[in-house]
Amino acid sequence: MNWLSELLTNPWLVCPVSSWAVAQVLKVIINAVLNKKLDWERLFGDGGMPSGHSATVSSLAMFALLKAGPSSFEFAVCAILAIIVCHDAMGVRFETGKQAQMINEIIRTVEVLSKQDLPEVKLKELVGHTPIQVLAGITIGMCNAAMFYYWIL
Numbered sequence: 387m388n389w390l391s392e393l394l395t396n397p398w399l400v401c402p403v404s405s406w407a408v409a410q411v412l413k414v415i416i417n418a419v420l421n422k423k424l425d426w427e428r429l430f431g432d433g434g435m436p437s438g439h440s441a442t443v444s445s446l447a448m449f450a451l452l453k454a455g456p457s458s459f460e461f462a463v464c465a466i467l468a469i470i471v472c473h474d475a476m477g478v479r480f481e482t483g484k485q486a487q488m489i490n491e492i493i494r495t496v497e498v499l500s501k502q503d504l505p506e507v508k509l510k511e512l513v514g515h516t517p518i519q520v521l522a523g524i525t526i527g528m529c530n531a532a533m534f535y536y537w538i539l
Contacts, residue, residue, distance in 0.1 A: 397534065398449065405445035405530040409438040409523055433483060437515040439475050440523030441530070443468040448531035472524065475515045483514045 393399065413434050418424045428434060447464040454460040490508055497504055515523070 397453070397538075398446070401449045401531055401534045402442045402446040402527070404534065405527045406438050406442040408530055409436045409441035409526050412436055412526070413438065432510075433514055435519045435522060436526055437472075437475055437520045437523030440468075440472045440515070440520045441527040443471045444524040444527030445531040445534075446527075448528045449535060452531065452535040468524075472520050476517055476520050478514070481514065483510075486510060 410429050413431070413436060414424070414426065414428045416435050417428045432439075443464070447461065447468040450458065450461040450464040493504055493507065
């Protein structure tokens with residue numbers, strides 16, 4: 387059981403996972419306030435405010451910066467990973483969500499016009515993020531990593 391203890395106390399893992407958890411809980415709260423309905427599926431869902439992906443990878447990069455330094459291999463790898471993930475969240479994944487919305491609308495229109503139900507193929511629309519959602523995730527991740535480094539370690 388020593389490996390489990392090491393895993394659960396590994397700051398390189400605990401810090402980014404806790405940033406993800408904070409972002410996802412905030413996502414549930416923000417979604418509930420905006421839609422006046424509590425949706426627990428948002429706790430593990432993609433898309434929406436803030437970006438859990440961005441919070442996770444930016445937390446890891448910030449922790450690496452603080453723990454290993456700006457010239458370290460650890461920081462370089464984590465920073466590149468964070469850039470790729472955040473860019474992807476705003477790019478490909480965001481566009482995929484917009485395409486899913488359009489396809490779902492086309493299916494609804496065809497069903498209305500043909501007066502037939504088509505096979506259920508509703509595509510997931512919340513998969514990416516706007517720049518402000520990514521920025522919010524980055525901010526959460528960096529702040530959480532700083533608090534983790536200065537106050538918890």
